[in-house]
Amino acid sequence: MRAITEQQKQEAIAAFAYEGTLIADTVYGSGHINDTFRLTFAVGNMGDLDVILQRMNADAFPHPEQLMENIAGVTGFLKKKIIARGGDPERETLNIIPTVDNKPYYRDTNGDYWRSYRFITGASSFDQVETPQQFYESAVAFGSFQRLLADYPAETLHETIPGFHDTRARFAAFEKAVREDVVGRAAEVQKEIAFFLERKETACYFAGRLDRGELPIRVTHNDTKLNNVMLDDKTGKGVCVIDLDTVMPGLAMNDFGDAIRYGASTAAEDERDLSEVSCSMELFSLFTKGFLEGCGGSLTPEETALLPMGAKVMTYECGMRFLMDYLQGDRYFKIHRDGQNLDRARTQLTLVADMERKMQQMQDIVRKAAG
Structure with a gap:
């Protein structure tokens, strides 16, 4: 530009x-x-x-x-x-x-x-979660966004970024990037490449259900970070969901999952000390409670049950994209130091592994919150 x-x-x-x-x-x-x-x-x-x-x-x-x-x-x-x-x-x-x-x-x-x-x-947005209450209020706001638009004809919306959360297509692009290895970095990150390639079923998890017509297409925000919710300066409650550039047809689980990926992590997205990286069950529980309250029963039982998988799929997809960008010479995501996209990929795969260990706990939390 x-x-x-x-x-x-x-x-x-x-x-x-x-x-x-x-x-x-x-x-x-x-x-x-x-x-x-x-x-x-x-x-x-x-x-x-x-x-x-x-x-x-x-x-x-x-x-x-x-x-x-x-x-x-x-x-x-x-x-x-x-x-x-x-x-x-x-x-x-x-x-x-x-x-x-x-x-x-x-x-x-x-x-x-x-x-x-x-x-x-009379409202502000925040780039980082400063209090658990902020994360909860953002969850209510994004859930309410889903509820209010539940009967909007999603098929009439344009795809502003085609295939944005088509994780199956992202996996195919990742395989291609590994094969081509255009800047010669693949040899040094074989462990990370293997992590993503071994989880092809994660990449295809929602796509297969969509193929079989098992999941509803909804109006989704597709960038559910805290800074895309305006919080009232006096009450702290979510006032308005902003940055609607990526609003298009999608899956409710992906909106939930992207918020968890970013907001429930215990470390920065490019943290080098991976021992600091985990998915906070306290924050996961808080966001789940707020999101389902905001949704007000507008999700199907299957969508609700798949929310934990949404967190895993979105974290996996984002990590795969970071690693692919590293393999292609850092062409898409802005970096401020060498290896930053690799560090980002490693935090995401660490989160995926942590979510796999905690999946039963996450499912229990969702069941309890759904009543």
Whole structure:
């Protein structure tokens, strides 16, 4: 992506149906995909109004029109549900600010795509879990997201990243990367390669059930990290699920599993001391309780029973992707030091092995939480 010029940003600002006078313009957030700005407008006697302006990353999302069609459809549906239950649609879902010609995005003269949202006031997001309660509240929010969208026609959504959680296809790509060994790293990581190759049944676990029509396709978020939930500054409760770029058809178990993979680990994603890495059963139990509460009975009994497997499959998939990227010369995941993707792969395989040891315990926790 090219660097943004001031002229380009001013062109984008002028394209949206903002009110008032622009009085502040700052870079916002910690995301690595899109370019995000927080704009403040003075609106007469009404005070100041904050909005988010983003340039979408066309390298990560090559069809921004389809992406915004997904987001407009889902947020419009959520608003109706939120109003019906007496909630606040201004805070509990993203609100798209249209362009002056009433479109959900703007394409500038450089060919870049922009969008804008109302800023959610009185709430914050966190990159790391600081308290168990935060993890629990994020679980309730992601579960509620599932429940509110349970009757949304998932088949009408575009795949913004085709095959994003097709673990079976990821396994085939991994095998290819091992065979090709384009940068000559395979010899040094034979143990790690073997770990993933020996677990082909994990890669195919959900795909086989999908082939047989045993699992429902749902609207899924596909990036269920804590920082994609806004938590109320006063109550600490989840207010709004954000970053809907990867909302598309998927499996509820994958949304649950990705949150566990990242949030219930006892160590950083690139921890070198693997003795520090495990899946916390305390955090697993807390998230399970919150997620199922949020889902409010919208999952099938089989989906609920497969939640622990979702944690294993997502952790396995992510670890395999880290190792594949290492074998291909670190082309996809950003690294800040040599070997970082290998370290990431090792933490994930350590988590997978720990989950295998604790699978019965995880299943018991889910059964108890499901009542």
